[in-house]
Amino acid sequence: GAVVSQHPSWVICKSGTSVKIECRSLDFQATTMFWYRQFPKQSLMLMATSNEGSKATYEQGVEKDKFLINHASLTLSTLTVTSAHPEDSSFYICSASPGLAGGNQETQYFGPGTRLLVL
Amino acid sequence: GEDVEQSLFLSVREGDSSVINCTYTDSSSTYLYWYKQEPGAGLQLLTYIFSNMDMKQDQRLTVLLNKKDKHLSLRIADTQTGDSAIYFCAEWLFGNEKLTFGTGTRLTIIP
Numbered sequence: 001g002a003v004v005s006q007h008p009s010w011v012i013c014k015s016g017t018s019v020k021i022e023c024r025s026l027d028f029q030a031t032t033m034f035w036y037r038q039f040p041k042q043s044l045m046l047m048a049t050s051n052e053g054s055k056a057t058y059e060q061g062v063e064k065d066k067f068l069i070n071h072a073s074l075t076l077s078t079l080t081v082t083s084a085h086p087e088d089s090s091f092y093i094c095s096a097s098p099g100l101a102g103g104n105q106e107t108q109y110f111g112p113g114t115r116l117l118v119l
Numbered sequence: 120g121e122d123v124e125q126s127l128f129l130s131v132r133e134g135d136s137s138v139i140n141c142t143y144t145d146s147s148s149t150y151l152y153w154y155k156q157e158p159g160a161g162l163q164l165l166t167y168i169f170s171n172m173d174m175k176q177d178q179r180l181t182v183l184l185n186k187k188d189k190h191l192s193l194r195i196a197d198t199q200t201g202d203s204a205i206y207f208c209a210e211w212l213f214g215n216e217k218l219t220f221g222t223g224t225r226l227t228i229i230p
Contacts, residue, residue, distance in 0.1 A: 006161075034217070043207065043220045044162075093161050108218060110154070110162035 003027055004096050006111035013084055014119055020080045021114045023094030029074035030096035034108060035067070038091040050077045084118040091115050123210050125221040132229045137195040139224045141208035144189060150211040152218070153182065153193045157204045165193070165206075200228050 003026040013019050023033055031052050036044040048058045048069050056069035066088075068080040077096075081088050092115075095108035123143045131137040143151070149170045154162040168175045168182045168191075175182045181194040195202055205223040212219060 002164075004161075043222050046217055049217065095162075107150070107152070107164065107167060109164060112161040113159075115159070 002098060002109040004094065004109050004111040006092075006094055006114050008114060009112060010115040010117075012117045012119065015085050016083055018080055018082045019084055019116060020078055021092055021094075021116075023077045023079070023096065023111050025075045025096040025098070025109075028096075028098040030077075031074060031099050032097045033071060033077040034095045034097075035069060035077075035079050036093045036095065038093060038113075040091075044093060047079075081116065084116070086118045089116055089118045123208060123219050123221040125206075125208060125224045127222060128225050128227070130227045130229055131198050133198060133200060135198055137193075137198045137202065137226055139193045139195075139206050139208075139226065141191040141193075141221050142189055143191065143208075143210045143219075145210060145212055146186075146189065147213060149213065151182075151184065151191050152209040152211070153180075154207045154209060155204045156207065156223070162207065195226075198226075198228055200230070202226060203228050 005024045007022045011019055033050045035047045037047050038044050046059050047062045048056045050056045050069045050071040052071045052074050058064045071077040091113050093113040095110045097108050125141050150167055152167040153165045155165050156162050166177050166180050168184055179196045183192045205225050207223045208221045209218045
Protein backbone atom coordinates (compact mmCIF):
# COMPACT_ATOMS: atom_id res chain seq x y z
CA GLY A 1 0.00 0.00 0.00
CA ALA A 2 0.82 3.72 0.03
CA VAL A 3 1.93 3.99 -3.59
CA VAL A 4 2.52 7.36 -5.17
CA SER A 5 3.03 7.81 -8.90
CA GLN A 6 4.33 10.68 -10.95
CA HIS A 7 3.91 11.45 -14.61
CA PRO A 8 5.90 11.98 -16.68
CA SER A 9 9.02 10.32 -15.37
CA TRP A 10 11.15 12.59 -17.50
CA VAL A 11 10.56 15.49 -19.84
CA ILE A 12 12.65 17.61 -22.17
CA CYS A 13 11.24 20.95 -23.23
CA LYS A 14 12.27 24.16 -24.92
CA SER A 15 12.96 27.29 -22.94
CA GLY A 16 9.81 29.37 -22.51
CA THR A 17 7.35 26.51 -22.57
CA SER A 18 5.31 25.25 -19.62
CA VAL A 19 5.48 21.75 -18.21
CA LYS A 20 2.90 20.01 -16.05
CA ILE A 21 3.84 17.21 -13.67
CA GLU A 22 1.20 15.01 -12.08
CA CYS A 23 1.38 13.35 -8.70
CA ARG A 24 -1.16 10.69 -7.79
CA SER A 25 -1.77 8.65 -4.68
CA LEU A 26 -2.87 5.30 -6.07
CA ASP A 27 -4.27 3.44 -3.09
CA PHE A 28 -5.03 6.10 -0.53
CA GLN A 29 -6.47 9.54 -0.25
CA ALA A 30 -4.05 12.33 0.46
CA THR A 31 -5.27 15.52 2.01
CA THR A 32 -1.74 16.85 1.86
CA MET A 33 0.85 16.52 -0.86
CA PHE A 34 4.31 18.00 -0.98
CA TRP A 35 6.53 19.07 -3.86
CA TYR A 36 10.29 18.86 -3.58
CA ARG A 37 13.17 19.72 -5.82
CA GLN A 38 16.48 17.88 -5.80
CA PHE A 39 19.67 19.05 -7.45
CA PRO A 40 22.37 16.49 -8.35
CA LYS A 41 24.08 15.02 -5.31
CA GLN A 42 22.07 17.20 -2.97
CA SER A 43 19.26 16.71 -0.53
CA LEU A 44 15.61 17.44 -1.12
CA MET A 45 14.37 20.99 -0.92
CA LEU A 46 10.72 21.50 -0.06
CA MET A 47 9.06 23.80 -2.56
CA ALA A 48 5.47 23.84 -1.38
CA THR A 49 2.79 22.08 0.60
CA SER A 50 -0.40 21.36 -1.29
CA ASN A 51 -3.70 20.92 0.54
CA GLU A 52 -6.74 19.57 -1.23
CA GLY A 53 -9.21 22.29 -2.02
CA SER A 54 -7.09 25.20 -0.89
CA LYS A 55 -4.12 27.22 -2.04
CA ALA A 56 -0.65 25.78 -1.72
CA THR A 57 1.77 27.05 0.88
CA TYR A 58 5.08 27.96 -0.71
CA GLU A 59 8.46 27.92 0.96
CA GLN A 60 10.48 31.08 1.14
CA GLY A 61 12.22 31.84 -2.13
CA VAL A 62 9.91 29.72 -4.28
CA GLU A 63 7.97 31.76 -6.83
CA LYS A 64 4.33 30.77 -6.71
CA ASP A 65 3.63 32.29 -10.12
CA LYS A 66 6.47 30.25 -11.58
CA PHE A 67 5.53 26.96 -9.96
CA LEU A 68 1.76 26.60 -10.07
CA ILE A 69 0.29 23.92 -7.83
CA ASN A 70 -3.20 22.54 -8.05
CA HIS A 71 -4.63 19.93 -5.68
CA ALA A 72 -8.06 19.42 -7.12
CA SER A 73 -8.81 16.02 -5.62
CA LEU A 74 -7.70 13.79 -2.77
CA THR A 75 -5.60 11.70 -5.13
CA LEU A 76 -4.10 14.22 -7.55
CA SER A 77 -1.83 17.22 -7.30
CA THR A 78 -0.18 18.93 -10.25
CA LEU A 79 2.90 21.13 -10.49
CA THR A 80 3.18 23.36 -13.54
CA VAL A 81 6.53 24.95 -14.27
CA THR A 82 5.59 28.03 -16.27
CA SER A 83 7.89 29.59 -18.84
CA ALA A 84 10.59 27.09 -18.02
CA HIS A 85 14.24 28.08 -18.31
CA PRO A 86 17.42 26.00 -18.18
CA GLU A 87 17.91 26.82 -14.50
CA ASP A 88 14.60 25.06 -13.79
CA SER A 89 16.16 21.79 -14.91
CA SER A 90 16.05 19.50 -11.90
CA PHE A 91 14.56 16.38 -10.37
CA TYR A 92 11.10 17.10 -8.99
CA ILE A 93 9.68 14.71 -6.42
CA CYS A 94 6.24 14.71 -4.87
CA SER A 95 5.08 13.03 -1.71
CA ALA A 96 1.70 12.35 -0.22
CA SER A 97 0.48 11.81 3.30
CA PRO A 98 -2.51 9.55 4.01
CA GLY A 99 -3.23 11.44 7.18
CA LEU A 100 -4.76 9.76 10.19
CA ALA A 101 -6.11 6.95 8.03
CA GLY A 102 -2.54 5.84 7.53
CA GLY A 103 -1.92 5.57 11.25
CA ASN A 104 0.69 8.29 11.31
CA GLN A 105 -0.53 11.49 9.78
CA GLU A 106 2.97 12.84 9.42
CA THR A 107 4.40 10.01 7.31
CA GLN A 108 5.02 10.88 3.68
CA TYR A 109 5.24 8.46 0.78
CA PHE A 110 7.25 9.61 -2.20
CA GLY A 111 6.71 9.38 -5.91
CA PRO A 112 9.46 8.14 -8.26
CA GLY A 113 10.34 11.67 -9.36
CA THR A 114 10.25 13.58 -12.63
CA ARG A 115 13.44 14.65 -14.30
CA LEU A 116 13.03 17.93 -16.16
CA LEU A 117 15.54 19.16 -18.71
CA VAL A 118 14.97 22.59 -20.22
CA LEU A 119 16.96 23.32 -23.35
CA GLY B 120 16.81 24.84 14.89
CA GLU B 121 16.03 22.61 11.96
CA ASP B 122 19.45 21.27 10.99
CA VAL B 123 19.73 17.59 10.25
CA GLU B 124 23.24 16.37 9.54
CA GLN B 125 24.73 13.18 8.16
CA SER B 126 28.12 12.07 7.00
CA LEU B 127 28.27 12.03 3.20
CA PHE B 128 29.86 8.65 2.51
CA LEU B 129 30.08 5.16 4.01
CA SER B 130 31.75 2.08 2.56
CA VAL B 131 31.02 -1.35 3.96
CA ARG B 132 32.05 -4.87 2.98
CA GLU B 133 29.30 -7.15 1.79
CA GLY B 134 27.96 -9.19 4.69
CA ASP B 135 29.07 -6.70 7.35
CA SER B 136 26.75 -4.36 9.21
CA SER B 137 26.31 -0.77 8.07
CA VAL B 138 25.67 1.99 10.56
CA ILE B 139 24.48 5.30 9.20
CA ASN B 140 24.39 8.19 11.63
CA CYS B 141 22.32 11.34 11.82
CA THR B 142 22.14 14.24 14.24
CA TYR B 143 19.32 16.70 14.61
CA THR B 144 18.84 19.86 16.58
CA ASP B 145 15.16 20.16 17.44
CA SER B 146 14.37 18.72 20.86
CA SER B 147 10.58 18.73 20.56
CA SER B 148 8.58 15.56 20.25
CA THR B 149 8.92 14.48 16.70
CA TYR B 150 8.98 11.69 14.18
CA LEU B 151 12.30 10.68 12.68
CA TYR B 152 12.47 8.85 9.39
CA TRP B 153 14.92 6.91 7.27
CA TYR B 154 14.47 6.95 3.51
CA LYS B 155 16.44 5.13 0.80
CA GLN B 156 17.05 6.62 -2.63
CA GLU B 157 18.45 4.55 -5.47
CA PRO B 158 19.94 6.27 -8.53
CA GLY B 159 17.36 8.19 -10.54
CA ALA B 160 14.52 7.14 -8.28
CA GLY B 161 12.28 8.63 -5.65
CA LEU B 162 12.54 7.99 -1.93
CA GLN B 163 11.52 4.71 -0.35
CA LEU B 164 10.37 4.89 3.25
CA LEU B 165 12.39 2.35 5.25
CA THR B 166 11.28 2.98 8.78
CA TYR B 167 10.46 5.66 11.30
CA ILE B 168 10.55 6.17 15.02
CA PHE B 169 8.76 8.48 17.39
CA SER B 170 10.94 10.46 19.73
CA ASN B 171 9.63 8.72 22.85
CA MET B 172 11.17 5.44 21.67
CA ASP B 173 14.78 4.31 22.02
CA MET B 174 14.88 1.57 19.46
CA LYS B 175 12.92 0.02 16.66
CA GLN B 176 13.77 -3.14 14.76
CA ASP B 177 12.37 -4.30 11.46
CA GLN B 178 14.03 -7.36 9.92
CA ARG B 179 17.58 -6.29 8.96
CA LEU B 180 17.02 -2.70 10.03
CA THR B 181 17.56 -1.37 13.54
CA VAL B 182 16.97 2.26 14.45
CA LEU B 183 18.53 3.63 17.62
CA LEU B 184 17.61 6.99 19.06
CA ASN B 185 19.60 8.86 21.69
CA LYS B 186 17.39 11.78 22.64
CA LYS B 187 19.91 13.27 25.01
CA ASP B 188 22.52 13.58 22.27
CA LYS B 189 19.92 14.11 19.50
CA HIS B 190 21.52 11.24 17.61
CA LEU B 191 19.77 8.79 15.34
CA SER B 192 21.31 5.77 13.68
CA LEU B 193 20.25 3.17 11.16
CA ARG B 194 21.93 -0.22 11.30
CA ILE B 195 21.62 -2.54 8.33
CA ALA B 196 22.60 -6.09 9.19
CA ASP B 197 24.23 -8.40 6.62
CA THR B 198 24.64 -5.61 4.08
CA GLN B 199 24.02 -6.70 0.49
CA THR B 200 24.83 -5.13 -2.88
CA GLY B 201 21.19 -4.12 -3.22
CA ASP B 202 21.62 -1.88 -0.21
CA SER B 203 23.81 0.48 -2.25
CA ALA B 204 21.94 3.78 -2.27
CA ILE B 205 21.73 7.17 -0.62
CA TYR B 206 20.11 7.11 2.80
CA PHE B 207 18.35 10.19 4.10
CA CYS B 208 17.26 10.80 7.64
CA ALA B 209 14.45 13.27 8.06
CA GLU B 210 12.73 14.95 10.96
CA TRP B 211 9.09 15.93 11.07
CA LEU B 212 8.68 19.20 12.92
CA PHE B 213 5.32 19.72 14.60
CA GLY B 214 4.31 23.30 14.17
CA ASN B 215 6.27 23.67 10.96
CA GLU B 216 4.37 20.70 9.52
CA LYS B 217 7.14 19.69 7.17
CA LEU B 218 10.00 17.25 6.83
CA THR B 219 13.56 18.46 7.17
CA PHE B 220 16.04 16.21 5.40
CA GLY B 221 19.63 15.49 6.12
CA THR B 222 22.26 15.74 3.43
CA GLY B 223 22.10 12.03 2.69
CA THR B 224 24.73 9.31 3.16
CA ARG B 225 25.92 7.44 0.11
CA LEU B 226 26.41 3.78 1.07
CA THR B 227 28.84 1.83 -1.09
CA ILE B 228 29.17 -1.92 -0.77
CA ILE B 229 32.60 -3.44 -1.23
CA PRO B 230 32.46 -6.98 -2.66
